[in-house]
Amino acid sequence: MERASGRAGHHKLVSMPSADFPLLCPVCSDPLDLLEPNTGTQPRLACAAGHHFDAARQGYFNLLVGKGTSFEADSAAMVQSRVNFLGGGHYRPLAQAVASAVVPNLPGTGAVVLDSGTGTGHYLREILDAATADGRHVAAIGLDISKFALRRAARLNPEAVNMVCDIWQPLPVATGSVDAVTVVFAPRNPAEFARVLRPAGVLVVVTPRRGHLAEVAAVTGMLGIEEGKDERLAEAMAGHFDLESARDVDIPLELTRAAAADLAFMGPAGHHLNLGQIEARLDGVPEPVTAGAKFRLLVFRPGKRGTA
Ligand SMILES: C[S@@+](CC[C@H](N)C(=O)[O-])C[C@H]1O[C@@H](n2cnc3c(N)ncnc32)[C@H](O)[C@@H]1O
Ligand SMILES: [Zn+2]
Structure with a gap:
């Protein structure tokens, strides 16, 4: 519930543990973290090597490489x-x-x-x-x-x-x-x-x-x-x-x-x-x-x- 409202509200900065969503970077296969946004930005998936994927305005992520x-x-x-x-x-x-x-x-x-x-x-x-x-x-x-x-x-x-x-x-x-x-x-x-x-x-x-x-x-x-x-x-x-x-x-x-x-x-x-x-x-x-x-x-x- 918290997650849904955090995502819809776009005003909280919540770093969710990657363990929640076991995602891998499609470029380097490192774990991807889901970062909730600051005001006015979209959620982001990012790996430690610096590859990142911002959510589209409509809320989905494009991981196609x-x-x-x-x-x-x-x-x-x-x-x-x-x-x-x-x-x-x-x-x-x-x-x-x-x-x-x-x-x-x-x-x-x-x-x-x-x-x-x-x-x-x-x-x-x-x-x-x-x-x-x-x-x-x-x-x-x-x-x-x-x-x-x-x-x-x-x-x-x-x-x-x-x-x-x-x-x-x-x-x-x-x-x-x-x-x-x-x-x-x-x-x-x-x-x-x-x-x-x-x-x-x-x-x-x-x-x-x-x-x-x-x-x-x-x-x-x-x-x-x-x-x-x-x-x-x-x-x-x-x-x-x-x-x-x-x-x-x-x-x-x-x-x-x-x-x-x-x-x-x-x-x-x-x-x-x-x-x-x-x-x-x-x-x-x-x-x-x-x-x-x-x-x-x-x-x-x-x-x-x-x-x-
Ligand atoms: C008949 S729809 C079923 C969608 C949904 N499961 C449902 O029953 O309402 C088939 C889905 O498979 C997706 N799809 C087709 N080829 C795909 C691919 N190569 N990789 C991922 N998804 C694919 C299509 O975009 C489409 O949304
Ligand atoms: Zn990566």
């Missing part, structure tokens, strides 16, 4: 549709399932959670609220390559450190420092997740299942889920993680046409169609627009390498 992986970033308009749709609470049961998979695995003190591909920070918010309700303090780190998304994440989760990073580069996070990594519909780098997790840590992955939103996809031209994704995920994790549990989360949706349009536009279809085109395709579809969201929530534990 060199060129990130080239990819088609979600536009500001797509991010807005994501905020609209998720803010409508349609995926709340999924957010609650993610939080329930994470919070019981956190230690009573010094807990660290890393949300990789945090997007607008929606799922991390639910984790932080559930942890607070459970009496736990959590140091939260949100990573994403999109600054448009992180602007929203920094606003929603001001107590977290939100950083622009490329998941395909070494993460600026200390080895063996994180209790839970969450990855909700975002790219996965198993070797890096395994490196940053504590041995007793947990990796929670959410993926869509075949048939996810098929009804909306048929009308709006959303891309379907490829077959074989599950098998590829298991293969990619092998060697780094053991699967502990898997559960399906199914959410029946009853949407307005506007919500259905946001839902389609916030996903891959947003890279091919504009919102107006999607709305035109939904024109005349009776409300509520019904669809089934089909997710799989997988819980992994770091594999026991080197003990055989």
Whole structure:
């Protein structure tokens, strides 16, 4: 709480112990300290060697050094549709399932959670609220390559450190420092997740299942889920993680046409169609627009390498 108000107020000078946020300098790999600002300045991440990263006005840090992986970033308009749709609470049961998979695995003190591909920070918010309700303090780190998304994440989760990073580069996070990594519909780098997790840590992955939103996809031209994704995920994790549990989360949706349009536009279809085109395709579809969201929530534990 103190941290959030310190950050929002911009008037206190508080040096937070780096142990709270186990971050590493992306240039020299020394620990990064989070320095809260004097009046009128932004928070800063700085290492002992003098490399420093000032927060953007919107509160996130850009830790990308060199060129990130080239990819088609979600536009500001797509991010807005994501905020609209998720803010409508349609995926709340999924957010609650993610939080329930994470919070019981956190230690009573010094807990660290890393949300990789945090997007607008929606799922991390639910984790932080559930942890607070459970009496736990959590140091939260949100990573994403999109600054448009992180602007929203920094606003929603001001107590977290939100950083622009490329998941395909070494993460600026200390080895063996994180209790839970969450990855909700975002790219996965198993070797890096395994490196940053504590041995007793947990990796929670959410993926869509075949048939996810098929009804909306048929009308709006959303891309379907490829077959074989599950098998590829298991293969990619092998060697780094053991699967502990898997559960399906199914959410029946009853949407307005506007919500259905946001839902389609916030996903891959947003890279091919504009919102107006999607709305035109939904024109005349009776409300509520019904669809089934089909997710799989997988819980992994770091594999026991080197003990055989
Ligand atoms: C479908 S969104 C999911 C966002 C959020 N977890 C949610 O469910 O609302 C995928 C996210 O992965 C991020 N992403 C894509 N490639 C990335 C990369 N190379 N490094 C870090 N983040 C990446 C995107 O910017 C986007 O925010
Ligand atoms: Zn440095």
